[in-house]
Amino acid sequence: MATLDDLRNVIRSCPVIDNHAHNLLLPSKQEAYDLLSATTEAHGDALSDTHTSLSHIRAVRQLRELYDLRNDANWDDLMQKRADILQGNFESFLQRCFVGIHTILMDDGLDDTTVYLYDWHDDFILDKTLRVVRIETVAADILREMYKKGSLPIGPAVLNDDMCAQAWVTFLQAFESTIVTEINNPDVAGFKSVICYRTGLGVKIAGDVQVAANSLEAFQADYLPNCSQNDFRIESKGLNDSLVISTCRLLTAAAKQDSISKPLQFHTGLGDADIDLLLADPSNLQPLISAFPHVQMILLHTSYPYMRQAGYLATVYKNVYLDLGEVFPQVSRNGQETILRQCMEVTPISKLLFSTDAHHFGEVYWLALKQFRQAFERILVEYVREDDLTVEQAIDAAKDIYFNNANRVYNLRAELPDMATSELPRRTRAQSNREARIMQVPQPLQLPWNExxxxxxxxxxxxxxxxxxxxxxxxxxxxxxxxxxxxxxxxxxxxxxxxxxxxxxxxxxxxxxxxxxxxxxxxxxxxxxxxxxxxxxxxxxxxxxxxxxxxxxxxxxxxxxxxxxxRSVHCPRNNLRTLTDRILDNHGITLEVGFEIEVVFLKKDSDGQYTAWTTNHAWGTFSPEQFETALPVLAEIADALASIGISIQQFHSESGPGQYEFVLPPMHIVEAVDTLLQARQVVQQIAHLHKLRATLHPVPLNGVGSGQHVHISLNSSTLSVEDLARKESSFFAGVLEQLPALCAFLLPNDASYARVVENMWTSGVWVAWGTQNREVPLRKVKPGRWEVRCLDGFANPYLALSALLAAGLSGIEADKQMMLKDCTVNPASLTKAQREELGITTRMPGTLEEALEELDTNEVLKRIMNHGLTDDYVIMKKAEKEMLDEMDDNKRYTWLIEKY
CATH class of the missing domain: 3.10.20.70 (Glutamine synthetase, N-terminal domain)
Structure with a gap:
């Protein structure tokens, strides 16, 4: 039998579907917005009085906990700590802010260039972020484009009825076409209207002819004369009403004809000074609710201060639901509890949905969820003690309001994680770019005491x-x-x-x-x-x-x-984290990488010599020997990887005897290396249990080359396509320029250079790049995705990727141009003159000694990666080489096979 402690545990830990929130600001934009707005709708001069509000005073106390500050820290202390976070630990800080959130339904129509894109937020939550399409933003974007193309009647043309009518038809067709597209978009969970802010919730319901007449009149008389002065803000009664009615009709058609049900959210109640509070009463929506019974309508923000009106509508209309957001954290503790009680006076629990209405700041997500849990716990425990609910009913109520109701209404088809056995949240960009430094100007990497x-x-x-x-x-x-x-x-x-x-x-x-x-x-x-x-x-x-x-x-x-x-400068993993942060913070670029694990399975013969495990073998084959001998072991490896959360994309035989490849999915860069190492351990451990040696040796058998190819893609939520492409070109121009020195990290053993040969589909012998060319060290797979082929399993991948990032950064920061031309043939087949025509003049190092000499004299890499780390690395590689050179060939071969 469940107890109150069980109830409290559910209330405090149940994952939530945040059914309404907004994008976070980019770090560079954070300081332009005042965190005071987290607890109030006040703006301008009115914002200064917020310091004395109960909601603000409570938030200060709670933010001390989030910021790890002492109990007497004041607002200025918080702002100083926040400034430090923006300059040092921003994304790992955000990871704390989002704990407990399973899914976010995000209205991304609030801002554009100042915020992260909606799916960027996926990296901080258990599942994913889906869009809520703001219909007024859709309309404004279409009208803005029409204006740019000269198809809006402006100035004297407003008096031309035919031109205005044609423009209206063109606009409405484009608007409805966009809405239909978004209805069918799986990344769109629903729609939203802010008509409450513009002309009020009293949408005028009429016949088709009257709606068309009203909308055209408002379009011509009210909107067009002023549109270019108000940045295409749509706030004309007939026009705004028409957008809502058109959307409701399209949603009705989708629900009836295609069984696609996507709700329509309405801002109601609480808003800034831009709102007419009387017109924000959700009671004004009653005619619209009645007219479109097949459209699920969500009344946002508890409709504060009209909670009872909203609760009544959600009670008597099947298609109406009440959102419990925004008043957390914008209302005092006592007020929040009163609001929840009023919302639950008559409203069925199945009609209540949780949201944060968080915007701009990660702190708002954290405060909203924390305060909701506190108020909800007090109320539900009270209801149980007063025999209004049993413990089991209260637990069900918590799960429904947190998760199940939104899951059902928005057709998310998600599963509520079992709080006793739920999996670790998905790894994140914050986890890949832990404790990101927000640097405003490019600068050399310095010692970490600057953090x-x-x-x-x-x-x-x-x-x-x-x-x-x-x-x-x-x-x-x-x-x-x-x-x-x-x-x-x-x-x-x-x-x-x-x-x-x-x-x-x-x-x-x-x-x-x-x-x-x-x-x-x-x-x-x-x-x-x-x-x-x-x-x-x-x-x-x-x-x-x-x-x-x-x-x-x-x-x-x-x-x-x-x-x-x-962070220690002597740490390979931290070096990669720091460089990843730097390229994000200074250049707005995130990197995803995907590794291919090439591994050769060997067995020992009666003489103790290593031989190939499978010999009836070629690339992509599935011989009876492979079926009987290899498949059970390979499948066991794949199952073992899946059981620990590593889902490989595929595995297959490679060209050498006993050689197989496991392809890992693309991930953010530090996460990708962590996963690579954990996956390689599983491969080698399972193989060992079958008395096999799974080796990463670059040439474990004669004629068998085995690499650790890595695919790299550059992405950005802030750069234009053109700017990203230019930086991508500079990045890889830097990589190619520094490639001879990079080989000290990528090919870190004398045995590695057995792969630096021609006609072997490894890396070739020339510093070059080519589209879909496997005889060069850098293959361009497609725009935005490149493969580094001159990397093997002897390398420390944290250091190898750090070196690649350092070289790429040198290219971006110097705005290097790609001087080498696309080599679409095997360079070995070209004459010297033909290679020079492509800019191919530099050979890859032929030995580790040559590569170390290149690194030892390369001040660019040493400066960006850190002199102390690179100098120690060179010392250790030389000492390792000396140790290995003292062994005879057989002993050295066996030693390397058994170590790697």
């Missing part, structure tokens, strides 16, 4: 709690990191100790000298005998291990911090 002071506890407690509850028998955690030489290092912690570490904000201390040792623990001159590093597990990268693991365990990737919690 804002890190929080006392770096771990996301809620994410860890959700994960640990989803793995109830968890006993151990593998805390793992990748050293300079691509060796996985690990500390295994019992879950109790790991939980204590996360709860108390501690890190694992290791000697600074550990970063300078070889794979056999031999020390190099990069070893420092003094100093500590602190291993910080990234709980956002946690995965349960596969079922064949002997321990009930999880794995988590980690980074290095200094004693004060700042």
């Amino acid at each position: 804002p002071q890190p929080p006392d506890n770096p771990y996301d407690q809620e994410v860890f709690t959700i994960f640990s509850e989803s793995v109830p028998n968890l006993k151990f955690v593998y805390v793992q990191w990748l050293d300079y030489l691509a060796t996985i290092r690990v500390r295994i912690l019992p879950i109790a100790e790991f939980r204590r570490l996360v709860t108390e904000g501690e890190r694992i201390s290791i000697a600074r000298g550990n970063t300078g040792t070889l794979q056999n623990d031999h020390v190099t001159s990069a070893v420092r005998s003094v100093g500590q590093l602190y291993v910080e597990p990234d709980v956002l990268s946690m995965r349960r291990t596969h079922s064949r693991d002997p321990l009930a365990s999880a794995t988590v990737m980690a980074s290095f911090c200094d004693e004060d919690g700042r």
